[in-house]
Amino acid sequence: MAVRRGFLPLALCLALFLGVTGPSAAQERIPGLFTTLEEVEPALRGADTREALLRLLGRWSVCTSDDALADALRQNGVRALLVPLAQARPAVFSGECDLHLSGQAAGQLLTAIRPGDDVDRPADREGPTMTLRQREFAATSGSARIIAGISDPSGVAGAEADSWQGVQRLSVVSGNDIWGGEYRLPPHYRPERLILRARDRLGNLSEEVVILRRLPACGSPEGITRDLVRRVQEDLNAIGRNAGAEDGYAGERTCRALAEHGIVDAFDWGDLTGQLALDRITLKAPERQQGAQPRAILPVEVSDPRGTGAVWRIQMLRGGRVAASKPVGEGRVEFAVTLVAGAQEVVRFRAVDAQGRALATAQTTVARTAEVRLRLTGEGYVNGTLSFPEAQASLRASIIGLSSGRIAFRSGTGQSGSAVYSGTPVSFDIAMPEPGARTTLGLVAIDEQGEPQETVEVTLFRVPVTLSVTPGPEVTSEAEEEELTVSLRGARPGTRLELREASGAVLASSQYRDGQSWTTRVRMPAAGQSRTVIVAALDSRGAPLAPPQRISLVRPGSDLPPWLIPTGIGAILVFGMLGGLRGLIRRRRARRDKTPAPEPRPETTTAKPPPIRVTAVPDDTPEVAGPDAAFPALTLRAEPDMSPEIEVILDEDEE
Amino acid sequence: MSDKTVSDTIPPAEFTMVVEAVKDALTEGEPGVRVAGAALDSGTLQKSVAQAVESALSISLFDALLKGWYGLRAVRKLTGDEGPVDGKPRVAAIATHKVRITHRPAIHLSLGEVADLHKIEVPVTLNIEVGGVALTVTDRKIVKATAGYIQPRVTVSVEKLKVVDTALPQIDLSGDLLDEMQATDA
Numbered sequence: 001m002a003v004r005r006g007f008l009p010l011a012l013c014l015a016l017f018l019g020v021t022g023p024s025a026a027q028e029r030i031p032g033l034f035t036t037l038e039e040v041e042p043a044l045r046g047a048d049t050r051e052a053l054l055r056l057l058g059r060w061s062v063c064t065s066d067d068a069l070a071d072a073l074r075q076n077g078v079r080a081l082l083v084p085l086a087q088a089r090p091a092v093f094s095g096e097c098d099l100h101l102s103g104q105a106a107g108q109l110l111t112a113i114r115p116g117d118d119v120d121r122p123a124d125r126e127g128p129t130m131t132l133r134q135r136e137f138a139a140t141s142g143s144a145r146i147i148a149g150i151s152d153p154s155g156v157a158g159a160e161a162d163s164w165q166g167v168q169r170l171s172v173v174s175g176n177d178i179w180g181g182e183y184r185l186p187p188h189y190r191p192e193r194l195i196l197r198a199r200d201r202l203g204n205l206s207e208e209v210v211i212l213r214r215l216p217a218c219g220s221p222e223g224i225t226r227d228l229v230r231r232v233q234e235d236l237n238a239i240g241r242n243a244g245a246e247d248g249y250a251g252e253r254t255c256r257a258l259a260e261h262g263i264v265d266a267f268d269w270g271d272l273t274g275q276l277a278l279d280r281i282t283l284k285a286p287e288r289q290q291g292a293q294p295r296a297i298l299p300v301e302v303s304d305p306r307g308t309g310a311v312w313r314i315q316m317l318r319g320g321r322v323a324a325s326k327p328v329g330e331g332r333v334e335f336a337v338t339l340v341a342g343a344q345e346v347v348r349f350r351a352v353d354a355q356g357r358a359l360a361t362a363q364t365t366v367a368r369t370a371e372v373r374l375r376l377t378g379e380g381y382v383n384g385t386l387s388f389p390e391a392q393a394s395l396r397a398s399i400i401g402l403s404s405g406r407i408a409f410r411s412g413t414g415q416s417g418s419a420v421y422s423g424t425p426v427s428f429d430i431a432m433p434e435p436g437a438r439t440t441l442g443l444v445a446i447d448e449q450g451e452p453q454e455t456v457e458v459t460l461f462r463v464p465v466t467l468s469v470t471p472g473p474e475v476t477s478e479a480e481e482e483e484l485t486v487s488l489r490g491a492r493p494g495t496r497l498e499l500r501e502a503s504g505a506v507l508a509s510s511q512y513r514d515g516q517s518w519t520t521r522v523r524m525p526a527a528g529q530s531r532t533v534i535v536a537a538l539d540s541r542g543a544p545l546a547p548p549q550r551i552s553l554v555r556p557g558s559d560l561p562p563w564l565i566p567t568g569i570g571a572i573l574v575f576g577m578l579g580g581l582r583g584l585i586r587r588r589r590a591r592r593d594k595t596p597a598p599e600p601r602p603e604t605t606t607a608k609p610p611p612i613r614v615t616a617v618p619d620d621t622p623e624v625a626g627p628d629a630a631f632p633a634l635t636l637r638a639e640p641d642m643s644p645e646i647e648v649i650l651d652e653d654e655e
Numbered sequence: 656m657s658d659k660t661v662s663d664t665i666p667p668a669e670f671t672m673v674v675e676a677v678k679d680a681l682t683e684g685e686p687g688v689r690v691a692g693a694a695l696d697s698g699t700l701q702k703s704v705a706q707a708v709e710s711a712l713s714i715s716l717f718d719a720l721l722k723g724w725y726g727l728r729a730v731r732k733l734t735g736d737e738g739p740v741d742g743k744p745r746v747a748a749i750a751t752h753k754v755r756i757t758h759r760p761a762i763h764l765s766l767g768e769v770a771d772l773h774k775i776e777v778p779v780t781l782n783i784e785v786g787g788v789a790l791t792v793t794d795r796k797i798v799k800a801t802a803g804y805i806q807p808r809v810t811v812s813v814e815k816l817k818v819v820d821t822a823l824p825q826i827d828l829s830g831d832l833l834d835e836m837q838a839t840d841a
Binding site: 644647 | 667723724816
């Protein structure tokens with residue numbers, strides 16, 4: 001056959017393609033035959049007789065690296081060139097050779113063209129014999145090793161495995177006919193078919209099918225899927241067993257976690273998921289609940305993440321007996337527990353299914369603290385009312401039932417404050433309202449968590465104090481000394497009573513005793529003089545409790561006033577002169593009228609001036625008294641100071 | 656702030672003590688003419704004395720403060736004869752300070768219009784703590800003032816007897832005092 005040069009580029013591409021692609025692409029080619037001509041191989045396969053074969057070969061320029069073949073071809077009239085195998089490709093591509101034979105192809109051709117072989121030796125049409133010890137290869141992780149015995153009289157040209165992951169060559173692993181290779185396990189638990197192919201040196205092919213399978217490291221492989229394993233891993237991790245990554249592969253770590261959970265025997269993975277779903281049901285209750293109230297509400301929450309619906313009721317057990325039971329499938333339910341003050345109890349809960357089997361348990365320690373009370377004491381405090389006459393009162397407070405905390409107060413006068421309580425009573429100075437007025441005082445006991453535990457309201461009453469002095473407010477006496485009796489009402493015992501001069505000097509003092517009056521003696525002023533003393537009641541801080549009482553001490557004079565005698569004399573003289581003047585006037589009138597001498601007047605008593613009678617002796621400061629009309633109006637007038645003294649004191653030296 | 660006076664802010668109980676003390680002083684014997692109880696019956700006397708005491712204690716806290724502030728050098732520099740007259744506002748700030756004012760009002764008891772029977776001095780001492788003040792002066796006149804608070808303490812004596820010594824409620828002066836000032840200046 002003439003070489004068709006026009007097909008050279010196409011043939012070259014085909015040859016390159018055949019050369020670089022794997023054995024599967026060249027499986028129909030005659031091993032050892034290399035050519036760019038398409039019709040070579042079918043023609044060679046179709047030549048049934050030696051003569052036909054030699055005729056075919058005689059059409060081409062045949063190259064070979066086999067000396068014996070080259071000689072045999074030349075002896076049979078075929079143009080044969082001896083070209084080393086390394087130069088076969090350039091020789092064919094350059095057109096120097098139409099085909100190049102080597103290896104298996106050269107051997108077969110040499111056998112075929114030897115004279116007399118056509119009758120005695122039938123052509124080998126069988127592929128290699130494959131012997132398999134097992135049809136299924138399995139492993140729990142990684143890859144599985146495939147081993148097969150492959151043999152053929154003409155020799156095994158090669159073997160390969162075709163699987164989901166492509167074609168992979170087998171290699172001789174022992175002797176000449178034990179072939180094998182490592183195959184990655186499938187990413188699931190289904191059996192995978194693997195086709196083993198072997199070809200002898202004559203190009204005959206044989207195939208065998210084996211199974212490659214991934215197995216779990218524990219449990220039954222039947223029915224297992226990655227989803228099942230992944231769910232088991234999730235459940236194990238959720239209940240605190242370390243199953244590792246949730247990848248769906250049942251490896252050593254997953255099986256160790258199952259063993260820790262008590263699952264060691266052969267088990268079915270499908271059943272396992274159901275059991276673990278129940279194991280994931282949890283009850284959640286507060287670890288401890290403490291309060292002062294007698295009734296405690298305990299919230300219990302049931303969680304069923306796989307939605308099994310197996311929980312039928314939640315039971316509360318006290319003292320080992322079911323004290324309460326509530327139907328709930330999932331979610332929150334509350335139980336009430338009543339305790340006496342100071343008691344503590346462990347209350348248990350369990351979630352049960354319809355058969356009464358406990359699926360999950362929880363427990364809470366419930367404690368009731370002793371009752372918190374505010375105890376108040378103080379002078380004048382009785383039954384929630386603090387009655388005190390002074391402007392400031394003292395109130396002591398302590399918290400019964402708490403060892404520490406805080407006490408805060410706020411009163412209606414706007415006063416507020418707080419103090420830390422550490423077991424000893426706390427004293428507060430409370431501002432009292434105006435005398436006679438009432439207001440309220442609220443006190444709160446606060447625990448260390450800042451929660452108010454007890455509130456008490458106290459009524460503050462400022463007792464009005466009245467101070468009275470008898471006799472008074474003016475004492476008039478001629479005695480050297482007089483007694484003053486001071487009575488106090490509303491004051492507390494111990495209140496200081498003082499008798500002072502107007503200048504402030506203290507003349508006498510005493511302390512008020514409950515219900516008793518104080519009698520003191522005071523020296524009267526000199527005769528005809530007066531002075532003022534002040535009686536005051538002072539509270540414990542020295543402030544006046546009631547308006548001070550001013551007592552005027554008046555001592556009348558014993559002598560006649562100096563103006564009385566001249567006035568009397570003057571009056572006598574005036575009346576005498578008036579009598580003389582009246583007689584003189586009468587005589588002159590009688591003489592002027594020349595009237596007869598008057599009849600002798602009957603003997604009468606000579607008229608005398610009225611007598612002066614001193615009924616009282618006024619003192620130096622006489623009282624001016626009389627009918628209102630006789631006196632001009634008394635007026636009180638305030639005169640402001642138009643030039644006050646002003647002094648500015650700066651904190652910093654600005655001036 | 657309304658212009659508060661001592662008589663406005665003094666507690667009623669303290670005011671009553673002053674009235675009682677003045678009343679006692681009026682009826683107390685003095686050389687000369689003494690007024691008998693008949694002339695001034697208790698009701699009339701109480702009312703009259705209360706009115707007189709209220710009048711005597713009508714001492715404006717703010718007026719007293721203003722007089723004190725005008726005396727300060729920082730303010731005087733702006734309001735005195737040497738103060739600038741350029742229409743620009745200037746602020747004189749005074750830190751927390753105290754003003755002590757002593758008034759000596761008197762209450763006269765007169766018989767008609769001729770005879771002055773009795774004169775009773777009622778000295779009033781005010782100690783006022785001022786929590787900072789800022790005065791704005793324009794053309795030598797205080798046109799604006801703001802202050803924090805004032806805490807007055809008042810002492811009232813009748814003659815020489817101290818009758819009241821008490822702290823008055825704190826007065827918040829956080830607002831603008833311009834109105835009161837203008838009224839006082841006028």
